[in-house]
Amino acid sequence: MNQTQILPPSVSRIGRNALVIGIIALALGAVGFFIDQERFFQSYLFGYMYALQFPLGCLGLLTIHHLAGGRWGYSIRRFLEAGILTFPLMAVLIIPIVVGMGTIFPWINPEEHYALLDHKAPYLNVPFFIGRMVFYFVVWTVIGLWLNQQSVKQESVDVPDPKSVARLKRASAIGLILFMLTATFAVFDWMMSLQPFWFSSIYGVIYLAGTAIAAMSFSLLVGNALKNHEPISELLTIDLFSDLSNFLLAFVSFWAYVSFSQYLIIYSANLPEEITWYAIRGNGGWGYFALALVFFAFALPFGILLSKSNKRVLKLMVSLAMFLLFMRSIDLFWHIMPAFYETVSISWLDFVMPIGLTGVWLWFFIMQLNRKPLVVRRDPRFQEVPAHG
Amino acid sequence: MSAPKSEGPLTFGLMAEFSDPDVLVTKAQQAYDAGYRKMDAYSPFPIHGLAEAIGMKRSWVPYIVLLAAIAGGIGGFLLQYWVSVIAYPINIAGRPLNTWPAFMVVTFETTILSAGVIGFLSMMILNNLPMPYHPVFNVPRFEQASNDKFFLCIMESDPKFDLTETRTFLEGLDPDGVYEVEQDDDNVYK
Numbered sequence: 001m002n003q004t005q006i007l008p009p010s011v012s013r014i015g016r017n018a019l020v021i022g023i024i025a026l027a028l029g030a031v032g033f034f035i036d037q038e039r040f041f042q043s044y045l046f047g048y049m050y051a052l053q054f055p056l057g058c059l060g061l062l063t064i065h066h067l068a069g070g071r072w073g074y075s076i077r078r079f080l081e082a083g084i085l086t087f088p089l090m091a092v093l094i095i096p097i098v099v100g101m102g103t104i105f106p107w108i109n110p111e112e113h114y115a116l117l118d119h120k121a122p123y124l125n126v127p128f129f130i131g132r133m134v135f136y137f138v139v140w141t142v143i144g145l146w147l148n149q150q151s152v153k154q155e156s157v158d159v160p161d162p163k164s165v166a167r168l169k170r171a172s173a174i175g176l177i178l179f180m181l182t183a184t185f186a187v188f189d190w191m192m193s194l195q196p197f198w199f200s201s202i203y204g205v206i207y208l209a210g211t212a213i214a215a216m217s218f219s220l221l222v223g224n225a226l227k228n229h230e231p232i233s234e235l236l237t238i239d240l241f242s243d244l245s246n247f248l249l250a251f252v253s254f255w256a257y258v259s260f261s262q263y264l265i266i267y268s269a270n271l272p273e274e275i276t277w278y279a280i281r282g283n284g285g286w287g288y289f290a291l292a293l294v295f296f297a298f299a300l301p302f303g304i305l306l307s308k309s310n311k312r313v314l315k316l317m318v319s320l321a322m323f324l325l326f327m328r329s330i331d332l333f334w335h336i337m338p339a340f341y342e343t344v345s346i347s348w349l350d351f352v353m354p355i356g357l358t359g360v361w362l363w364f365f366i367m368q369l370n371r372k373p374l375v376v377r378r379d380p381r382f383q384e385v386p387a388h389g
Numbered sequence: 390m391s392a393p394k395s396e397g398p399l400t401f402g403l404m405a406e407f408s409d410p411d412v413l414v415t416k417a418q419q420a421y422d423a424g425y426r427k428m429d430a431y432s433p434f435p436i437h438g439l440a441e442a443i444g445m446k447r448s449w450v451p452y453i454v455l456l457a458a459i460a461g462g463i464g465g466f467l468l469q470y471w472v473s474v475i476a477y478p479i480n481i482a483g484r485p486l487n488t489w490p491a492f493m494v495v496t497f498e499t500t501i502l503s504a505g506v507i508g509f510l511s512m513m514i515l516n517n518l519p520m521p522y523h524p525v526f527n528v529p530r531f532e533q534a535s536n537d538k539f540f541l542c543i544m545e546s547d548p549k550f551d552l553t554e555t556r557t558f559l560e561g562l563d564p565d566g567v568y569e570v571e572q573d574d575d576n577v578y579k
Contacts, residue, residue, distance in 0.1 A: 260493065267490050270482060308451075 015366030022359025041100030047353025057215025058083025461503025
């Protein structure tokens, strides 16, 4: 098949526009570096953690799909596979965080001497921090390439090969375990250590639940952009979008569940070293962000997604997916920025950074998506999916 | 409602047998298009599109469950509020009496409990369950409905129902068989 025919011109155009917008936004952000260096790095971290949700979420969803099967996954498999090929880009984009780590992470140059930081030094020190960062990206890139290579191999035969499923499952089982561990520690490193005295073991899972919301919303939007494009249009039916919306309901509920359990446990214990994290995020105007999350990142989407008939209205689901992607930024902003500012502080850099980084990522994603045919043809399980299953 | 006993066994309706799920959906749709409304279809497993084909209305159960869930949630919260704030207020580590985050766990549980129990009961009641006797079982072939056959039954209570005409119509659907469903006169089902 001709390389240029895989994606319709409209989607290729989105990729080019995303690159242009992304570069302009990042250029504006670079200007911010000379105006307010501290804020530049803080906003960059926020924008980076926002963009990182998409490849991480794709990796989680793809490994789960390979292990559990299900009709939904075959239709969006190519999107997820393209998503996990973007880790090399994310590895390049993290360089500014390495450059600015001294300003971002308070445990590197603490203003005072804290015995607790000495105690944590065997984990929280610069060489080990960078070593872990390299390790995470090596693991994610290798899993991404491995799963894609197995998928290409599955398609390369004339008759569907049952062994190819076992190979994909093995890669996914190893991949899923490594992914959960590395991603959890990555979130500990890049977000939790912004307040190095604070700790929560569920913290990584809260971020990962958010990546699942982001990647599923994103897949729904990509599917919507391709729904009139043959041959994948035959798979992108309203039944599929309804299935994806069901996943959104599950992930939104899971995200709310883990977020609230962390709050409930810390609230109940009320220990000074734990409760300060919420004390900062409930005062100085940050409390409005928390309330917005309760009502607009959980209650409203939950209420809309509860109804079966709503999930069959594609336009509504597309709007909801975009809204959820917006609420993801509110959630991450509320997680990251209060570590630096006791009262609400919003800078223009907080807008250009996520737009710039996500824009560049989207361009790179669409390039990866253009690499192989969109429809899965040689997965033996896909042939067997029963009509009434 | 009950007919004179001298007429012998009453007719519940006419039943046609099919051996393919997709055929059943098509034929049910044809019966609906022909104007029949009071009918039911039987299959060993759920078939997508069958409920729509026989013109089934959306069930009330989801709305009842939603109301039950909301009532259960509010009730569960108010129960804890009453206990902790009104009936037996005690100071626990200086927290406010209305410690709503701690109430959320029980509120969630009562929401689920109420929705689950009332959802189950409303499903049973709306389906007239438990129902130890139903006339369709008078047809010997109907045993196959839980094995590998698919049935469409047009009921006598349908305004368009006519024993001869409806039988001709069902036979025109090319079924494996058409059976008259009899019912005892003291067990009249609509």
